[in-house]
Amino acid sequence: MQLSPRREVGEFRKRYKWMALTAIVVFSLLVGRMAQLQLVQYDEWARIARENITKTISLPATRGILRDARGRIIAENRPSYVVYLTPQLLAPEDVARVAELMNLDEAERAALQRRLDEIPSHRRTHQIEMFGDIDREQLAALETHRTDLPGVDVVPKPARTYPYGHLGAHAVGYLNEVSAEDLERLGADAGYRAGDVIGRMGVEKGWEAYLRGHRGYRRVLVDARGRRQREARGFGIAHEEVEPPTPGHDLVLTLDMELMTSIERAFAGHPSGSVVVVDVNSGRVRALYSKPSYNVNSLVAGMPQADYAALRDDPFRPLIDKTIYESYFPGSTFKPFSALAALDQPGFDPNHRVECIGYYQIGTDRKRCTSAHGEVDMRHALVQSCNTYFYVLAERVGLEPINTWARRFGFGERTGVGINSEARGFLATREWYTEHFGRFRVGDTMNTAIGQGNTRATLLQLALSYGALANGGTLYRPQLIESIREADGTLVEELPPQVARRIAIPEEHAQIIASGLFGAVNEQSGTAYEARVVGGTVVAAGKTGTAEIQRGSTRRDLDPRRAWYFQRSHAWFAGYAPASDPEVAIVVLVEHGGGGGRAAAPIALRVLQDYLGERTSVSPPATSPATSSTPRTNAARTTSTSASEGR
Amino acid sequence: MATVRTFRDQFDWPLFVATCAIAVLGVVNLYSATSASGALSEAYLQQIYWLTLGAGVATLVAAIDYRHYERNAWIIYGGGIALLLLVFLLGTSIRGSTRWINLGGFSLQPSETAKICLIIALAKYLHHDPKTEGRTLKDLVIPGLILALPMGLILLQPDLGTGLLCMFVFGTIMVLTKLKIRSLVTLALAFVFSAPLAWNYALHGYQKNRVLAFWAQLMGEADDRIIRTIGWHSHQSQVAIGSGGFWGKGFMQGTQNQFRFLPDQHSDFPFAVWAEEQGFVGTLLLIGLYAFVVVWGLRIASTAKDRFGAVTAVGVTALVFWQAVINLGMVSGVLPVVGVTLPLFSYGGSSVLTLMIGIGLLMNVSMRRFSF
Known part of the structure; x- marks a missing residue:
């Protein structure tokens, strides 16, 4: 075979060495790069590799349950079901299938498709929450077809439910999902995530930290598509790491929902107002009732915009907590404090009589009284709610002492109840009048004395101050939570009553006030006498009030045909019962209810009868005034004595 | 001939052992790399069949004196070109590029075999064109x-990786010859100026994305979005290599591999699997083997008795070198991701066959260094 002649290879000779050298250098550089990755940066890459295959599934904590003082459930968690979709695993016909099973209408279908389309590609392998709290039929339909729809997951998730619905809504509050702004405001340390719920009002908001608990975690192995790997296959990583969630604490509230129910019943005839009942010996709040209210369950589920707007624009202001958030002119319910200020003045004689001719002339100004009461002393002035007596009293005492005494009883300062942006209330000073009206007039003091000046108080403040009148001068801090318990019922902390202040009230002064309050309810001339419960067994004491509405304070957007109503006075009753040995103080406000004796007192007396009546009838004789010897009941006993004297 | 050389003396054992080592490690690695994906779990068997076939072909290639190839070089070259043209007529398209011809049971990738044809053609040309003075443009x-x-035909498929590879092999062969400095400078300038043109007109969107992602990662500017989209492959590959550490995670224990974070773990990224499971030790071994084959290939070229043998040996060596370097560079994040396989280590019939033919040619040249 003839093969080609050999050719000269010398031309290439000297280049092989350089080539080999170059190759070795290049491979060395590659080894260097590998060393950089595998030796120098090992920790970092190992961490990323570990993160790649572990997915942390958060386990939501069960929120604490709210109970009332008698153990009735106010807020609990009910099982609900949430639908997650994994877009990656959903064929177009699956989406239509889901829509059909969920019984969605056209608009909802379009919304679903739009939401699915908006999901960025790198999130398409994730489970995305699409529907919250589906109903039974939807659940049944989806569960039946679960195996055909791998991209659909139905996951149980507890939902908050409030058996009492609208009753006590403002005090109890409600939950809903945290918003983007909340997350930003709370910061990462707070541990909230999108989809979490947060307390929005009342105890749910104020005690959020106790109620929510701590979320748990479950770390699972996943592949690149996010699919769970059930087999551990020994990758040197714990297959599943679980940190169970810590449930939130249960709270026992001081509220009594049966009392709330009875208030609701007694308030049936009036569209708006509020009631506070506190325990005079502990400051425990037994009732916080604000009318009209709204069903908190509907807010949890997410209220339609139109419904919410209707609530917001309702002239009776259902969204406002009228017990704590709103403050009012206390009207005549303020008179006992003016009286105490006067009694404190050296040489003031409560038995001195003032003649009431139906008005009081001061310069050119004629200040009105409710009627011509004739000659009244302090006790009778309280019984009959005589303004004239208090005009004269105010002239003599002056503004400062009245404010001082009011302040001692907690007016003008927050009670510290801890929920719902409590109003401070207001006590107008001489300087304030000068600043706002150019000058200070004696008429301002007179108005203050009868609760018509610029003094403002919340119902809770007033209830606590009447509690202090009833118990001989101990002003308590309001207590809304009685105890904190673990989910299994074990006690974490019993919250003791807290005294805000002890007010030194000379016994004889206390007697005069107590006697006046007793008379107002139980004497024929008393302003609340007509309101007594027929056949009632509970003897209450208290003060009515009729607070005029300031001109211009009503809303301008009202229907003129209804405007007259909103010009009507607010009706008040503040008092306590039983008169002989007070247990609870009550404040009732009927907004635009007219006269306190006619509108508010019947509600208060009815509620007190319902609440205490049963217990009084079964209570042992030991609580009767005759055997009681505590100084507090002394005052009360004297009250009843003086009442019989006055008759 | 003063001495009678036996086949045993002539046979290039180091080349044989190194080649076998790479191929065996490749099969072992492939077993692990494809164990997690059901569809490919038989790939290692396929690879064994191809390697066996390849060994047969290589033996045949080595047995026939390479001067026969020199004679028929243009026919071989023409055959290669014809196969490339056939792709456009009969080719099946996978992921947007038409690279395969279906031949009954298996598919052939003519761009792979074309590399060998190109080497033989260039060897033939240089064989007949000895120069003592420097070559001009x-x-x-x-x-x-x-x-x-x-x-051109390869770039039309499009197969950027193989196209570039041909250019690099060509470049290496031309460096072997003496080029005038002026020619070199002109070529370099032409390359620099054609780059932006190529960027604007020749590259596809996904190719540009890969380069951009590579650049961003190299500069440390890659954010999560880039990593999650266009830089995903390169990122996960580096995670696999880096997390292997010194000793590796152990055979079949690579989480990046087993949990399918590595794309094309059998064809383009088998090294990442290897490095993850065998660690730096394994890395060193494998890169060492490639370095040995390259240096040994150059040694074979230097002992070749004629220019055709020398150029063929250098061409095959250059092919192994560039494929290894580009693949290793791209899996370790120092080069953009182009579809270049790791010689004899990656899964792929045509690739294995081509490289076995190449090794056969090397063996051929090596065994005939004493003849004539």
């Missing part, structure tokens, strides 16, 4: 055309 026109024909 004019001398490069014909070899340039020899390159341009197959490379």
